Amino acid sequence: MQGSKRERVGMLSALAVGEFRAMWLAELLSSGGDQLARVALSVLVYQRTNSAALTGLTYALTFVPQLAGGILLSWPADRYPRREVMIAADIVRAALVAGMAVPGTPLWLLCVLVAVTTFTNAPFKAAQGALLPDVLRSERLFTAGMNLRSMCSQFVQLLAFSLGGFLVSAIDPNLALGLNAGTFVASAVILAVAVTRRPPPSAPGTRPASLGSTWQVARQTWRDPRQRALVGVMWLATFYVVPEALAAPYAASLGTGAVAVGLLMAADPIGSIIGSVTLRWLPPKTGVRLIGVFGIVAGLPLVLCVLHPGLVTSMILFGIGGVLATWYHVQGSAQFTLGLPEAQRGQGAGLLSTGLQTGQGLGALAAGLVADQIGAADTIALAGGLGVITAVPLAALWARARAGRAELPEKT
Known part of the structure; x- marks a missing residue:
């Protein structure tokens, strides 16, 4: 009975951990910006090309390159301090999305920037997923934190589906992309200020993490x-x-x-x-x-x-x-x-x-x-x-x- 009671307050217990709260807020900001950017990209490409196929291709580029990124770029999260990997990934993504936000960016360059941005999501996600168990140090608390992240992610997605089109039409797609770049900067600042730097992970007798x-x-x-x-x-x-x-x-x-x-x-x-x-x-x-x-x-x-x-x-x-x-x-x-x-x-x-x-x-x-x-x-x-x-x-x-x-x- 007592175990059930612990579960009922699990999500609030996860938020009580300061480092998790910072990581949660940083993720909420960047994921909200990502959803807004997906709507903005779809609108921007369709406005410029009037092509459903090219619009669909651009949308797919916000997902598909993550496979290559996961294979090629997950290893830094096991070789370098994980907080620093997340901050570096945020800064790189902010610069790439800022490039998309420049009015008149050629369509081919826009597609390249979208693909590279998606590709560089991998080290951030890898480092985040690896750091969370160190922040939430019990299995139940970790599961509660994952549950809270899932719920908030779906809530952000729900808001994006409900309001994204209205916001993009109201503020211009390029400005929406600029806001997304700003969310990555905000995420990097929050992580740098509120998350403790930890040494790189290591295992005795093993080689440092690499692509191999x-x-x-x-x-x-x-x-x-x-x-x-x-x-x-x-x-x-x-x-x-x-x-x-x-x-x-x-x-x-x-x-x-x-x-x-x-x-x-x-x-x-x-x-x-x-x-x-x-x-x-x-x-x-x-x-x-x-x-x-x-x-x-x-x-x-x-x-x-x-x-x-x-x-x-x-x-x-x-x-x-x-x-x-x-x-x-x-x-x-x-x-x-x-x-x-x-x-x-x-x-x-x-x-x-x-x-x-x-x-x-x-x-x-x-x-x-x-x-x-x-x-x-x-x-x-x-x-x-x-x-x-x-x-x-x-x-x-x-x-x-x-x-x-x-x-x-x-x-x-």
Whole structure:
């Protein structure tokens, strides 16, 4: 009973840690700027080219290069002080986005800057993911912090979907990009002032982290059934991002307008926020045990789109999917990060994060191609079904790995 009480105040307990509060605020600022920049880039490119294809390509460039970044640029988080890696990444991203904000920047250069900015997200995410367990030093507090980050990320996304278009039209796309550059500067300042500098991670008898060691971490992760199962479950987002990606054609198939697009895109973030709030009532051991099961059932609401439901029913289905996806994502990412050796945590967390983002980008791209052939509703149902089919063996692998390996000890 006492354990449940601790869980109910978990997110507030995480915010009580000063360093986490600073990292949380820095992330909130930069992620809000990123969402605004995505809307601004879409508007800017479409205004200049009147091409949906080029607009879609530019949007995809805000996701896809993270795969290369995760492979090539995660290792500094395990070789240099992690706070300094985050600050350096913020400064570089601020300069790149400032270049995008210059009026009249050639389209080819704009695309290059977008891709390089996305590429350089990797060292920041890797260092952030590796530093958080040092800041939140117990497993329950770390999971609570991950839950809070997930909820706030979805809330920022919800605001961006609801207000982003209005803001960009009101203040000009170039100015919106300039604001995004400013959020990276603010993030760097907050980290420099409020987060303690720690020495680089090290493990006796091992070489310093490098590009080659990232491949080694990837191989070790793949060989560990527990970590392999968690990575697989996290990457189910490749399928479950499809409703968001197809909101516009799905709304058109329902005979509704632009307002419905925003409502459909908001349904999953609203579900995710509800999932973050309700997760604290789930006993920790039960939640960890059911990570694979949640991965399966998260796809079932999407399968029901094969019935071509109306707007309200579709929103409810997408919202339920968001709740279930949050339940597996928060706990799965926490278990994965805590299961990494400290000296490899940055590279492992970076690979997980960048693979997740890249999978979402590729999933959205594939969904658009398929929807042109079979329609948006059937594509969403197909994606849900593929997610369920993929999740079944991953859930079985997770159950077997847990049965053969002791639970992670609670840190103090």
